[in-house]
Structures are given as C-alpha cells and as structure tokens.
Amino acid sequence: xxxDQILKTESKIEEKVFTVSExxxxxxxxLRPCRVIIQGEIGEKxxxxxxxxxxxxxxxxxxxxxxxxxxxxxxxxxxxxxSGMEIRIIGYPEVRKDKGELKFQxxxxxxxxxxxxxxxxxxxxxxxSALGYFDLKFKKPIPRFCENIGLITSKYGKGGLKDFKTHxxxxxxxxxxxxxxxxxxxxxxxxxxGIRWFNQNLPKIDVLVLTRGGxxxxxxxxxxxxxxxxxxxxxxxPIITGIGHEDDETLVDFAADLRASTPTHAAKILSENWKSxxxxxxxxxxxxxxxxxxxxRNFKEKVHFFEGSFNSIISKICGYINEKIIFFEKNLITKVxxxxxxxxxxxxxxxxxxSFGFQNYFRELEILERGFxxxxxxxxxxxxxxxFKIEQFLENLIKNKNRWRERMEKLLKQQEGKLIxxxxxxxxxxxxxxxxxxxxxxxxDPARLKIKQTIQTKFYKGRIFSTxxxxxxxxxxxx
Amino acid sequence: xxxxxxNFTKAYQEIxxxxxxxxxxxxxxxxxxxxxxxxxxxxxxxxxxxxxxxNKFEEIKKKYSNEE
Numbered sequence: 001x002x003x004d005q006i007l008k009t010e011s012k013i014e015e016k017v018f019t020v021s022e023x024x025x026x027x028x029x030x031l032r033p034c035r036v037i038i039q040g041e042i043g044e045k046x047x048x049x050x051x052x053x054x055x056x057x058x059x060x061x062x063x064x065x066x067x068x069x070x071x072x073x074x075x076x077x078x079x080x081x082x083s084g085m086e087i088r089i090i091g092y093p094e095v096r097k098d099k100g101e102l103k104f105q106x107x108x109x110x111x112x113x114x115x116x117x118x119x120x121x122x123x124x125x126x127x128x129s130a131l132g133y134f135d136l137k138f139k140k141p142i143p144r145f146c147e148n149i150g151l152i153t154s155k156y157g158k159g160g161l162k163d164f165k166t167h168x169x170x171x172x173x174x175x176x177x178x179x180x181x182x183x184x185x186x187x188x189x190x191x192x193x194g195i196r197w198f199n200q201n202l203p204k205i206d207v208l209v210l211t212r213g214g215x216x217x218x219x220x221x222x223x224x225x226x227x228x229x230x231x232x233x234x235x236x237x238p239i240i241t242g243i244g245h246e247d248d249e250t251l252v253d254f255a256a257d258l259r260a261s262t263p264t265h266a267a268k269i270l271s272e273n274w275k276s277x278x279x280x281x282x283x284x285x286x287x288x289x290x291x292x293x294x295x296x297r298n299f300k301e302k303v304h305f306f307e308g309s310f311n312s313i314i315s316k317i318c319g320y321i322n323e324k325i326i327f328f329e330k331n332l333i334t335k336v337x338x339x340x341x342x343x344x345x346x347x348x349x350x351x352x353x354x355s356f357g358f359q360n361y362f363r364e365l366e367i368l369e370r371g372f373x374x375x376x377x378x379x380x381x382x383x384x385x386x387x388f389k390i391e392q393f394l395e396n397l398i399k400n401k402n403r404w405r406e407r408m409e410k411l412l413k414q415q416e417g418k419l420i421x422x423x424x425x426x427x428x429x430x431x432x433x434x435x436x437x438x439x440x441x442x443x444x445d446p447a448r449l450k451i452k453q454t455i456q457t458k459f460y461k462g463r464i465f466s467t468x469x470x471x472x473x474x475x476x477x478x479x
Numbered sequence: 480x481x482x483x484x485x486n487f488t489k490a491y492q493e494i495x496x497x498x499x500x501x502x503x504x505x506x507x508x509x510x511x512x513x514x515x516x517x518x519x520x521x522x523x524x525x526x527x528x529x530x531x532x533x534n535k536f537e538e539i540k541k542k543y544s545n546e547e
Contacts, residue, residue: 291511
C-alpha cells in the first residue's frame, strides 16, 4: 500500500525536477509515517553524546542499520546500551541530508529476554521509587461507592474486559470503556492517551480502571514502562490497576492509587461496597426500627410510671388540702359565731341606749309641746289685742284725714306766698336774662368761655343765640 | 438550578451515622424521632437507587474524543 502511494505520488510529479535537498525532504516526508518495529543486536560501536546516541543494529546476516536516538529514550530504559544486547526498536527511517546516509530514528527501545527485563524492572523500580512515584502520601483515595467508572483495556483482550464486566455485579453503574492496546510496543502511547482523555473529557468520574488479562512476563512489559508510571502518577482521577495474574507485579501497580491483582479483583473491589450496602441498608432499617420502638416503649413506661406517681402525689395533696379546709371551716364557724354573739350583744346595748334616749326625747318633746301650747295661746291673745289697736288707730286716722288736709293746704299757701318773690320767672319779667352755653348750662363765669363759642340768652319772652367776640374778665370781687 | 442529584455515598454515610447514634445512650426522644424520619427517608432513597440493577456500558468513540 505504501509503495502504491509512492508510485501514485511519482506519477503526479512526472515533470518535476528536484534539487537534491528537495528530493531528500520529499523522501523523508514519505518515510516518516512508516512506524516500524525492528529487532536485532547492538553493534560494537556506540557513540554517546550528552543529548543523543548513535549505534548500529545488526542481525545474523550481517546486515547493518544505522540508528539515532535521543538521550531521554535511553534514560527511559533504565540502563545503558551495551554491545551485543538484544533489543527491539520502534521508530522510522530518515535520510540525513548532510551525509546522504539512512539513519533510523529510534523513538522507543525495548529489551529482549527475561533476564535482562527483570534486571531492567528492578532498576526502574528503584529509580522511580527514589523519585517518589510510588509514595503512599501521593495516593488518591478511591470513593467508597463508585458510580461512574472509566475503564481502559483492550476490547480484543482475552480476559481483561470480560472478567471485569462479569464480576462488577449489577448496581446500576456507568462504565465508560476506552479501548487501548495492552500488549506490544503501541500499548504505551494508547494507554497514555486513554488516561489523558478521561482527565480531559470526563474529569468528574469516580475512578479509572486499567486492566489487562494474564500473559507471559514479556507481554506485560508496557506496564513496566516509565512512561505509564508517570502517566498514572499525573492523573487527577484515582486509578485502580488489575494487570495479569495474581502473582504478576508491574511498576504500574506500584504507581496506582489502588492495586487489584486481576481484572476480576478490580471489579470485585468496586462492587464490594455496593453489595454490602444493599444488605446493610435493610439491617440499618431494622436496627433503627428496633431502637425507635424500644425508645417509644421506654418512654411509654416512663409516662405510665410518672402518671402513677403524679396521681398519688395529687391525691395526697388533695387529702391534705381537704383536711385543711375542714380545719379552717371549723375554726371559721367558731370564730364567726363568737363574733356574731359579740356583735349581737353590742347591738342589744345600742338598742337599749337608743330606746332610752328616744324615751327621753319623747318626754322632752311632750314638755315642749305643752309649753308651746301655752305660749301659743298667749301669742294669740297678744295678736288679737294688737289687731284691735291697729283698727282703732286706722279709724282715728280716717276721722282726722280732712282736718289734716285743710291744715296742710293752708300751710302750703303760706309757703308759696313766701317763695314767689324769688322766682326766676319773676326776675325775667323784671328784665333780667339768663345766659347759658349751647348745652343749656347756666354761665356764671365768662372765664370758662372761649372766643367764637355760641351762647344762648334767655329772656322773659324768648331767647337768642350769639357768638362771643371778646371776653372781659372781672378782677375778683369786682362787679 | 437543576435539582441536586441524589448522592448515594452521602446518604449511606448519613444512614450509618444515624444507626450509630441510635446505638448510643442518653437518647433524646425528639431528636430520635427526627433522626428516625430522616433515616427512613434516606434508606428508602438508597433502596430505590439499589433497585437500578443493570450497569450501563458505553464505549468511548475516539474520533469524537473531544465530545462526551
């Protein structure tokens, strides 16, 4: 297929004339996607530089492949490359433009042979442990009841997926399954990607489970890689591993937050709490019911007890109160009786005093009545005498009336004769006048008048009104 | 705001606490009745949740790996 692609490309560029550089770029572009795995033995010449290494890969036919790798890839291996070491390399070919040589770009190196793998395992375990990747203090807690589970395993694997599903029980859990290769050189990047995917897209899930069924020691190698240990360590979601058989121990297991020995075990760990909860929930119900019933029964008994005590106390109190009432009643009757008797006596005394007083009053009243009667008769005869005297006096008065009148008339005439010469009318008749102000007040002193004031002068026959022009005052005593 | 989803872990833990409380001495009746009511409610909710038997199994489609 790749050759077809190249041919197809060639037909497209039929008329194109490359420069050497352009052609090599073109070739490299075509070669780069060709990821291959090659197995062989390391040659004698190994050139180590601080950041990269050159070595040769040989086979029994004396074929040679020139290889280039970054220092970091050798560090991931946990040990240095040695001549004669059997390895498997993953990468792609490239033509170096400066030397015109083909160099294989090594992306990953895997060791071959159980002996060397065990050695590598121990070295990496020591190294990663020293770096703290397996420290218990970094372990994330697994939720008690995991409802949302992320599962990373291969859908084509022999046991991993099936065993896990079978033993998870049925508790309404949600399992998001991410298919990844779990064996071979491509397992590592795929599992890495799976862990990254869950952390990025479903960060809220409760737990991640990484499983793989049993297999040979070599087939479990991806789980002994530094890359996967680091990926697990970096995950924010807690991870349970269940890899291989019960006795298999991988580096990934040390890095996991919880290690299950197999996929079945991982499933059991997750379902165990659910299983026990579905039983215990009934026990709790029973326990709580029993407790509350006991409590209510005790309470009822206490209430009865208190009720009895209360009743007896109440009847005691009532008895006591009754006795007191009877006692007070008796006392009260005696006291009241005594009081009534006392008051009755006082009342009798008062009545006696009162009737004695009344008798005295009546007696005095009788004496007064008799006295009054006597006096009344005297007053009556006195009034009669006075009445007679008044009648006599009136009679005399009438008799003397005419005589008195005549005497009075005569006396009046005598007085009139004496008064006539001093009459003002007579004075007017004689030619005198009377001057008064506008209000009729007689003026005796002109000093009280004012210029322009109107005055009136009365004559015997009529009067005049005049206005003052001049006032001349007399000295005192002068007329 | 959507209704708060039933949290089984929280509910179960609360049931355990209530159960433990009932095992203690000097229990106040009013509090007991309140806890009883709460306990029964939680137990019923947990039982309802436990009735959901079938697990849901879904495979992630990597092509749409950016979507859930």
